[in-house]
Amino acid sequence: MEAQLKELIPFLRDKNPQVRQIALSNLLGQTPEGSPHRNIFYHGLGGTGLQKPKETDIIRDLKLLCRDQLAVAHDAFRALVNLSDSPLLVPFLSEPAFLTFLVSYILNADSILADLASMLLSNLTASSSPCAALLALNVPILKTPSSPSSFFPTLARSGTCFAPVPYPPGEPQDILALPLLIDAFVEGASMDPSGDRASRKRKGELHFLASVFANISTSPAGRTFFITSRPTDPLNPNSTNEYPLAKIVAFTEHQDTIRRGGVASTLKNCVFSSQVHRAILSPDTETVVVPPSTLSAPGIDALPYILLPLAGPEELDLEDQEKLPSALQFLPSTKKRDPDPVLRLTHVETLLLLCTTRWGRDYLRDHGVYEIVRGAHMEETVDKVSEHIERLVQLLKGDESVETVDGCDVVRVGDQNDDDDDDDDEDNRIEEV
Secondary structure, three states: OHHHHHHHHHHHHOOOHHHHHHHHHHHHOOOOOOOOOHHHHOOOOOOOOOOOOOOOHHHHHHHHHOOOOHHHHHHHHHHHHHHOOOOOOHHHHOOHHHHHHHHHHHHOOOOOOHHHHHHHHHHHOOOHHHHHHHHHOEEEEEEOOOOOOOEEEHHHOEOOEOOOOOOOOOOOEEEEHHHHHHHHHHHHOOOOOOOOHHHOOOOOOOOOHHHHHHHHOOOHHHHHHHOOOEEOOOOOOOOOEEOHHHHOHHHHHOOOHHHHHHHHHHHHHHOOOHHHHHHHHOOOOOEEEOOOOOOEEEOOOOHHHHHHHHOOOOOOOHHHHHHOOHHHOOOOOOOOOOOOHHHHHHHHHHHHHHOOEHHHHHHHHHOOHHHHHHHHHHHOOOHHHHHHHHHHHHHHHOOOOHHHOOOOOEOOOOOOOOOOOOOOOHHHOOOOO
16 A cells, blocks of 8 residues: 555646646545554655755655645645644755745735645744744735735745736835734634625634744743834834734634634743733833833733633622723623633633732732632632632732832742642643643
8 A cells, every 4th residue: 555655656746737636635644643654754854874854755745736726735735734743844844945935825815725824834833943933034025005915925826826916016025924924813813794704804714823823932032022012014114113912912712712722822921021021911001111122012901811711700899890901890691711721721820920020919919810710710610720720819819028018029930949838749830832
């Protein structure tokens, strides 16, 4: 059987698109993990001795077929999504030419297979080297003021992503890719009230870009990007400044689990640095500077989006209601908490990290966090989430020592330095996700 499958590989380069499609459709079934003949895609990638690994014909062909006609490109993207869980493949899929095509394809509003491309980018950024490459990546674009997305990524052209007609005049300019991906991610969530997909600004929903952002934010450089002030419009350097994180925090309540989970993880990863807590919690009516940058931007006002997934329909006293951010006041009786315990735990861990400074604890106390998590604890059925809520309550309701009154303290959440505390085991550590 394996020999027969290998005989199909040369047909991936056949001039007849139907032949290419038939060959690829027969090979596609061997790409998922656990397939009996999956090794035919990895054979020869590892290199020998001092010889560097070389890209094999079949991987090169699959990358090229992503630019083919719809049926072929669809199967090529699916194959690479399935295969990209292997570290052997990551260097060849994150090389500059293919990474630039992949990102450019996602950015184009007319790309039919943008969601599959986003899944592939999500898998790739699970490794550190593609994350670093994506943070520094620039893509060439032509401005197209008359089109919905206002620009055309010139390297996105393929059988499923055509160039605009008439073709935009002028020379392409290189633009940092990540701010453009954030804007595309926001646009991907915009649904027409009628549910008509044809009227959408983008053909793809791009939910998996949330996982890309979460992967990037596990590195210090990635976190710095999300909490560094930059122009709101990536194509207009003179536009008002904004923190990139502020554009995505609203999706913690989105109906898609991948989207809201990736955003929740990105937010949690960013708050590992206590220097950003003021910017993350402050309302957008205040301007905040995050060192070492000297540029200010409106606060991210993330607290409502952290608390909403933890909030239920419980009625609170008027005095308690007044503490809450306006988005959490007088919630309807139909309000439900996030059904995913992993995401509930992520939001509680984010609140725990925001408690590492005196300023953060005071802000959470003054804005009704205890009142929300008290109701969440009463309804929680997962022990690990309950335990983290109890730790949060201890920090919020505990007395502040004399040494912390000046607001300069840092409380270590999840540290393992206390040998006498048997409860501080590995399950209580808060880790980047």
